[in-house]
Amino acid sequence: MIDRRTLIRSGAAGLAALGLAPRLAFARAETDKRFVFIIQRGAADGLHTLAPVGDPAFASLRGDFAQDFASAPKLDATFALHPSLATVAELYGQKQALFAHAVASPYRDRSHFDGQNVLESGGASAYQLKDGWLNRMLGVLPSGEAKAIAVSATIPMAMRGRRDVSSYAPSALPQASDDLLSRVSLLYQGDSQLHGLWSEALETRQLTSDLAADNGRNAAATGALTARLLAPADGARIAMIETGGWDTHSGERGRLAAQLKGLDALVGALKSGMGPAWADTMVLVATEFGRTAAVNGTGGTDHGTASAAMLMGGGVRGGRVLADWPGVAPAQLYENRDLRPTTQLDAFIAGAVSSHFGVEPGRTMATLFPVSKDTPALSGLTI
Amino acid sequence: MVTASIALNRFGLGARPDEPVPGDPKRWLLDQFAAYQPRPPALAGLAGTVQIAGQLAAFYDRQARLRQEAGPRGRRATAAVPAETTPPSLPGTAQPPPAPARDALQQSRQIAQQQMRGHYLAAVGARTAAALVTPAPFAERLVHFWANHFAVSADKLELTGLAGAFEAEAIRPHVFGRFANMLNAVERHPAMLVYLDQAQSVGPDSAYGRQVAARGRRTVGLNENLAREILELHTLGVRTGYAQGDVTEFARAMTGWTVAGLRRGLPGRANVAELAPGTFVFAAALHQPGARTVLGRAYPEGGVEQAQAVLDTLAVHPATAAHVATKLARHFAGDTPPPAMIERLRAAFLKSGGDLPTVYRALIDSPEAWAPAPAKFRTPWEWSLAAYRALGLRQVQPQAAVGLLNQLGQATWRPGQPVGYEDTAGSWAGPDALMRRVEAAERFATRAGAALDARTLAPRLFPAALSPATAQAIARAESPGQGLSLLLVAPEFLRR
Numbered sequence: 021m022i023d024r025r026t027l028i029r030s031g032a033a034g035l036a037a038l039g040l041a042p043r044l045a046f047a048r049a050e051t052d053k054r055f056v057f058i059i060q061r062g063a064a065d066g067l068h069t070l071a072p073v074g075d076p077a078f079a080s081l082r083g084d085f086a087q088d089f090a091s092a093p094k095l096d097a098t099f100a101l102h103p104s105l106a107t108v109a110e111l112y113g114q115k116q117a118l119f120a121h122a123v124a125s126p127y128r129d130r131s132h133f134d135g136q137n138v139l140e141s142g143g144a145s146a147y148q149l150k151d152g153w154l155n156r157m158l159g160v161l162p163s164g165e166a167k168a169i170a171v172s173a174t175i176p177m178a179m180r181g182r183r184d185v186s187s188y189a190p191s192a193l194p195q196a197s198d199d200l201l202s203r204v205s206l207l208y209q210g211d212s213q214l215h216g217l218w219s220e221a222l223e224t225r226q227l228t229s230d231l232a233a234d235n236g237r238n239a240a241a242t243g244a245l246t247a248r249l250l251a252p253a254d255g256a257r258i259a260m261i262e263t264g265g266w267d268t269h270s271g272e273r274g275r276l277a278a279q280l281k282g283l284d285a286l287v288g289a290l291k292s293g294m295g296p297a298w299a300d301t302m303v304l305v306a307t308e309f310g311r312t313a314a315v316n317g318t319g320g321t322d323h324g325t326a327s328a329a330m331l332m333g334g335g336v337r338g339g340r341v342l343a344d345w346p347g348v349a350p351a352q353l354y355e356n357r358d359l360r361p362t363t364q365l366d367a368f369i370a371g372a373v374s375s376h377f378g379v380e381p382g383r384t385m386a387t388l389f390p391v392s393k394d395t396p397a398l399s400g401l402t403i
Numbered sequence: 404m405v406t407a408s409i410a411l412n413r414f415g416l417g418a419r420p421d422e423p424v425p426g427d428p429k430r431w432l433l434d435q436f437a438a439y440q441p442r443p444p445a446l447a448g449l450a451g452t453v454q455i456a457g458q459l460a461a462f463y464d465r466q467a468r469l470r471q472e473a474g475p476r477g478r479r480a481t482a483a484v485p486a487e488t489t490p491p492s493l494p495g496t497a498q499p500p501p502a503p504a505r506d507a508l509q510q511s512r513q514i515a516q517q518q519m520r521g522h523y524l525a526a527v528g529a530r531t532a533a534a535l536v537t538p539a540p541f542a543e544r545l546v547h548f549w550a551n552h553f554a555v556s557a558d559k560l561e562l563t564g565l566a567g568a569f570e571a572e573a574i575r576p577h578v579f580g581r582f583a584n585m586l587n588a589v590e591r592h593p594a595m596l597v598y599l600d601q602a603q604s605v606g607p608d609s610a611y612g613r614q615v616a617a618r619g620r621r622t623v624g625l626n627e628n629l630a631r632e633i634l635e636l637h638t639l640g641v642r643t644g645y646a647q648g649d650v651t652e653f654a655r656a657m658t659g660w661t662v663a664g665l666r667r668g669l670p671g672r673a674n675v676a677e678l679a680p681g682t683f684v685f686a687a688a689l690h691q692p693g694a695r696t697v698l699g700r701a702y703p704e705g706g707v708e709q710a711q712a713v714l715d716t717l718a719v720h721p722a723t724a725a726h727v728a729t730k731l732a733r734h735f736a737g738d739t740p741p742p743a744m745i746e747r748l749r750a751a752f753l754k755s756g757g758d759l760p761t762v763y764r765a766l767i768d769s770p771e772a773w774a775p776a777p778a779k780f781r782t783p784w785e786w787s788l789a790a791y792r793a794l795g796l797r798q799v800q801p802q803a804a805v806g807l808l809n810q811l812g813q814a815t816w817r818p819g820q821p822v823g824y825e826d827t828a829g830s831w832a833g834p835d836a837l838m839r840r841v842e843a844a845e846r847f848a849t850r851a852g853a854a855l856d857a858r859t860l861a862p863r864l865f866p867a868a869l870s871p872a873t874a875q876a877i878a879r880a881e882s883p884g885q886g887l888s889l890l891l892v893a894p895e896f897l898r899r
Contacts, residue, residue, distance in 0.1 A: 199881065200888055204841055207876045211894045213832065221834035 051162050052300045053377055054250045056290065057154060057178060057260045058283070060307035061136060062267030065321055066328030067313065067348070067359060068276050069105070070119050070341065074098035077349035083315055088273055095119070099341050104280035107288040111332050115339035118331040118401060120368045122346050124309060124361035126392060130323035132267065133219030135308035140178035142366065144391040147209055153369070153388040154260060155181025160379050160387050161257070168258035171246050179260050186256075239263075239282035240289040247293020250301070261286070266307060270318035287332060299334035302376045302402075306330075306365060312357050313348050324358035329365060331372050335402045342368075342398070364395055371398030405775050408868035412899040413735060413778060414767075415540035417789030418864045420855075432767050435539035436760055441575045445532040448525070452568045452593055455522055456681025459561060460664040462515035466508060473504035519564035523557055526567020527808075527815045528801025534788050536797050542578060545763070547784065548734055550574045550816070552727075553589045553637060554823030555598040557816045561665060562598055566816035569594035582727065582757035583718035586637060590629070590714060591683040593662040599821060601629035602665065606658035606691025625691070630654035632821045638717040640726035645698060652695045656702060656710040659690035724752035730826070731762065736771040737778040738827040744771040775868075777898035780828035783811030785899065786840060790891050793864055794851055811839055837892075844891035848884040857886035865895050 071089045072078050074097050079086045092100040093109045099121070101109050111117035127138035127145070134146035142153030155178070158168055168185045170176055179185045201222065208214040242261060249256050263283065268275050287303060294301050310327030326346075332338070346352050346360035354360040366389040374384035374397050381397040389395075410428035411418040418424070425431035537543045550570045557566040573592040577585035589595055596602040604626035605612045615623045630653040635641045664680025678684055685707035695702045697713050698720075705712075717723055728748035732740035751765035752758075766772060781789060787807055791799060808815050812831070818824045825831075857877045862869050873893040880886035890896060 200841065200845055200885060203876060203880070203885070203889060204892060207872065207889060207893060210872055213828075214837070214894055214897065217832060217834045217837045221838040 054301040055258050056303045058305045059262050060266045061264045063309050064266040064307040065311040069102050070328040071100050072098050073100045075348050081348050102280050104277050105284045107284045116336055118336050118338040119341045120329045121343035122326045122362045123329050123365045124326040125365045139308045142389045151181030152178035154178040155183050156387050158183045166257040169249055169256040171261045240285040243286035243289030244293045247290050251294050251297050268320045270320040272320040302333040310359050313353050325354045326359040326361035337403050366392045367395050367398050371401050375402040405868050407866045417792045419792045420795050420863050424866050432541050435542045438539040439542035443533045446529045452681045453679050455564045458518050460680035463666050465511045469507050519560050522564045524801040527805050531804045532798045545578050551823040554818050555594045556819050565594040579760050586718050593681050596662045599629035600626040602661040604658050605689045609690050610688040625654050627654040630657050639722040643722040649697050653697045655691040656695045659685045661686050719757050724749045741771040744769045779899050780832045781899050782831050783813035841892050844888045848887040857890040861890050
């Protein structure tokens with residue numbers, strides 16, 4: 021179970037948020053709704069997760085990559101789900117999984133570091149906002165008591181801000197210097213050379229904690245752990261899980277199959293761990309940007325633009341793929357190379373949060389993504 | 404007083420909190436010409452080449468004796484034996500020596516390795532200590548610069564032992580002398596003669612060469628390695644107009660330049676028993692007879708003076724002046740050195756006949772070297788010294804210094820190639836390298852504890868040159884240790 025010594029606290033209420041301080045009894049939060057954000061760091065390939073097999077240009081675009089979808093579950097006339105995502109496909113069948121395709125944050129360059137900062141801060145450009153949208157989200161929830169926890173050694177950007185957030189990581193992860201690492205990131209913000217080097221260094225570091233490790237068992241353990249943190253009546257209500265290993269410049273078919281299997285195991289373990297509370301749980305899976313439409317010379321894909329996002333949970337109005345599909349024929353690509361973004365990820369996330377917690381959509385959008393506040397949040401994402 | 408920060412960091416080895424900020428930065432640098440200690444106290448206890456070579460010679464003797472005692476079987480298996488002397492009908496002759504002999508050989512080798520490793524550790528420790536407490540950090544920087552210019556690499560047993568002695572004996576005495584003096588000391592030093600195979604180079608028509616050829620048992624001959632690197636790396640520079648013919652002719656002139664008593668030294672029977680191991684010797688028996696032509700200039704037949712005359716020419720050659728000027732300018736004014744500054748240093752070199760203090764004065768007088776923007780990304784060695792000095796350390800455990808430099812990717816005296824370590828950011832400013840510095844910084848800070856306050860230390864290290872962003876990051880650190888870590892990896896600390 022949870023080792024107290026590995027608990028990292030940010031702010032005074034961190035320990036209590038986990039229900040680990042029995043003498044500090046907390047009032048049950050007014051909301052029973054749980055929200056989990058699974059970030060795919062490294063730019064997950066949406067075209068190889070949720071493949072547009074019905075697009076006439078797809079097979080020629082992706083070559084032998086398309087073989088992975090030969091017997092994959094077809095979701096509708098256009099899309100098939102990667103066969104590694106068996107649990108997710110099951111949820112889709114039960115109308116508890118909803119996918120959005122050709123989505124992107126406002127970020128249009130191709131740096132992981134900056135792209136993740138935009139995805140997590142909710143700004144329109146990197147370092148425009150100093151806190152994360154998950155932290156700001158705590159302010160609009162029906163209950164001021166709702167607590168958030170990061171299932172990682174450090175508080176990720178999306179959760180940073182003025183509201184207390186705690187974090188917990190399995191002890192195998194390096195912990196001692198993570199706070200220093202994030203401060204070094206800030207220190208190098210204005211230095212283009214060091215910023216570039218440092219973001220690469222951090223990306224490499226993330227590869228060591230990817231989902232594919234240990235044949236997905238790590239991922240399942242993370243899902244189960246998250247459920248233990250969220251399921252109790254006085255547990256946390258917001259959680260964030262960081263996953264790495266999505267930067268598939270080479271050998272993508274094998275690597276992504278393993279990554280997606282890990283993600284599937286994580287979601288499966290989370291769902292079963294939540295038990296009846298799954299009905300009140302919403303899981304968002306998103307990445308900083310997508311990958312090139314075409315396969316590169318090393319059996320992989322390079323940094324691109326639009327990708328796919330997932331929403332799962334007992335209350336999700338699933339069994340659908342939301343996509344204003346731009347097509348993947350050469351002339352349809354963004355800058356002649358990437359899947360063109362047609363849906364704002366911001367609007368998708370705000371729509372999900374708004375309907376899940378019953379917060380007015382305009383207010384949600386203005387709080388989470390103030391720069392995009394004039395874009396309407398997507399509606400109808402939950403039952 | 405940005406210039407004070409430049410003098411301390413770009414010219415020096417980083418500021419120490421216990422030393423005053425120089426009031427007149429240029430004067431501070433010039434005064435170091437006299438303050439420089441060729442043999443500083445930190446190096447006092449180090450073994451010299453003769454002592455180290457004596458241990459190596461004793462090791463070779465021990466190995467030979469043990470092989471002898473092991474009998475013919477042992478000798479065959481441990482020494483190189485021509486294939487035709489082993490009758491094919493006796494398969495058992497290829498057996499290894501008996502176990503006790505093998506163990507003894509191994510043990511003797513381990514002892515020698517420990518000895519040489521000991522010399523290496525002591526010398527790295529002494530070099531580091533000298534750099535921490537020196538009254539002349541600019542001069543110490545020049546020692547490191549020249550040692551890297553005339554690089555040896557401590558990869559083999561002999562060089563592991565001798566690398567420190569090489570710097571102490573061939574580089575340090577000449578840093579404020581003439582370039583020619585340093586060149587001569589370097590090319591005569593056993594470490595260099597062994598490292599670049601000169602010690603074993605034999606003129607095919609020399610007395611020894613003819614003798615070996617007559618026996619018809621093995622071939623000995625010319626080795627061009629040192630001659631080529633002298634032209635390419637030590638003096639003229641690559642692609643400066645010399646041809647393969649010049650290399651070969653120079654190599655012929657160099658034959659006979661060797662060292663007594665080292666296995667990779669003077670070949671077998673030509674050895675001179677009365678000389679102490681590790682002594683430079685001109686072995687006339689190895690020297691290729693005849694006049695030589697190098698770079699269009701004729702050098703009459705002669706002994707040691709023949710190659711010496713070539714070296715004398717090279718030492719003051721215009722291409723050498725340009726080569727040295729470019730490297731010095733790159734070291735102080737940036738990876739892409741300004742042509743005007745190179746020209747100034749080159750002219751100073753040529754006009755003074757390679758008088759190094761004259762060149763250094765031109766360097767200090769060059770406005771390009773005082774540009775306020777950081778000119779260089781600190782190498783791991785420079786960063787480590789700057790960190791030690793910033794922390795106020797006056798000595799470090801040699802093993803710790805060696806370990807740190809290995810971790811950071813710049814093992815002392817082990818560039819692995821005669822060109823030495825690169826002096827441009829591309830070699831050192833990498834993602835993993837940066838991560839390692841951050842990790843090392845945190846270890847430093849952990850050890851320093853709360854004793855140092857980075858908020859007051861930072862402006863002392865970078866007088867009038869500390870960026871607001873760094874000052875703010877330090878001020879907002881959650882602990883003194885974290886503040887110190889951030890200072891040690893701040894942009895201004897990573898560069899100079």
